[in-house]
Amino acid sequence: MGLENPNVWDASYQHPAGYDRSAVRLVVYLFRRPDDKQSAGSGSSWSTVPKERRLGDARAFIRAAIARTRELRKDAERRGKDLSKNKARWCTSFVHLVMSPSNRAGLSDEDFRRLAEPWVRDAEGRALPHVGAVHREGGGHLHLAIVRDKFSREELEALKERTDWLAMSLGLEQKLEQERELALGGAAEMGREEMSYGLEL
Numbered sequence: 001m002g003l004e005n006p007n008v009w010d011a012s013y014q015h016p017a018g019y020d021r022s023a024v025r026l027v028v029y030l031f032r033r034p035d036d037k038q039s040a041g042s043g044s045s046w047s048t049v050p051k052e053r054r055l056g057d058a059r060a061f062i063r064a065a066i067a068r069t070r071e072l073r074k075d076a077e078r079r080g081k082d083l084s085k086n087k088a089r090w091c092t093s094f095v096h097l098v099m100s101p102s103n104r105a106g107l108s109d110e111d112f113r114r115l116a117e118p119w120v121r122d123a124e125g126r127a128l129p130h131v132g133a134v135h136r137e138g139g140g141h142l143h144l145a146i147v148r149d150k151f152s153r154e155e156l157e158a159l160k161e162r163t164d165w166l167a168m169s170l171g172l173e174q175k176l177e178q179e180r181e182l183a184l185g186g187a188a189e190m191g192r193e194e195m196s197y198g199l200e201l
Contacts, residue, residue: 008160009100009141013092013150014065016072017083023065023145026096027058030133030143053109055116055132055144061094064129064147069093090149097144101167105139112142118162120146 014022031054034044072091076083083091099115101107107115112134120130132144151159 008163009098011098011151011156012096014094014096015083015086016069016076016091016093017086018093020066020069023062023069023094026145027062027131030054030131030145031058033135033137049133049135053134053136055113055134055142056120056130058131061129061131061145061147065094065145068147089152092148092150094145094147095151097146098141099144099163100138100141101163103167104141107140109134112140115163115166116142116144118159118166119144122148 014026019025031049032046033049034046072093073083075081076086097119099112101115116130116132120128122128129147130145132142134140134142
């Protein structure tokens with residue numbers, strides 16, 4: 001499901017009627033990157049996303065996603081329900097989000113963590129099983145997978161607004177920091193000029 005939002009690029013749901021190993025496959029995709037993404041193939045060289053660019057606990061996410069898939073399948077079997085035709089709002093093993101803020105090139109790994117924070121908690125503020133990785137291709141974007149129900153329209157709107165606000169505030173922080181560094185640089189330069197002319201302005 002594509003979202004009309006410059007900071008949350010896409011959200012998709014892994015249905016429990018799908019692959020048994022989908023959680024593992026997603027983690028591999030998040031953590032192992034081809035050196036040339038455009039022409040990746042069996043002969044490509046691959047690199048591993050460094051730990052400082054990863055979020056959450058991959059093993060805990062995989063365990064929780066697999067357990068949730070089994071629970072949903074057992075529940076469907078008890079009720080004589082065909083999961084492949086189930087359109088219920090809650091019927092998903094996990095959610096996969098891609099966040100690509102407009103100011104992504106200037107965001108640090110810690111900034112991306114801050115953008116992810118509102119998405120990985122339930123209504124009571126508890127952290128949900130999740131895993132993520134910051135990919136630096138194309139200026140940078142964050143992949144985030146969370147074991148939970150599908151987002152309702154209201155949740156998505158509220159979280160998108162919060163992500164917009166966070167992305168804008170991070171951009172403002174960057175701008176203020178750059179201005180501060182320029183001001184400090186200018187003051188240091190003026191100090192050097194004072195010394196060279198023997199003046200105290």
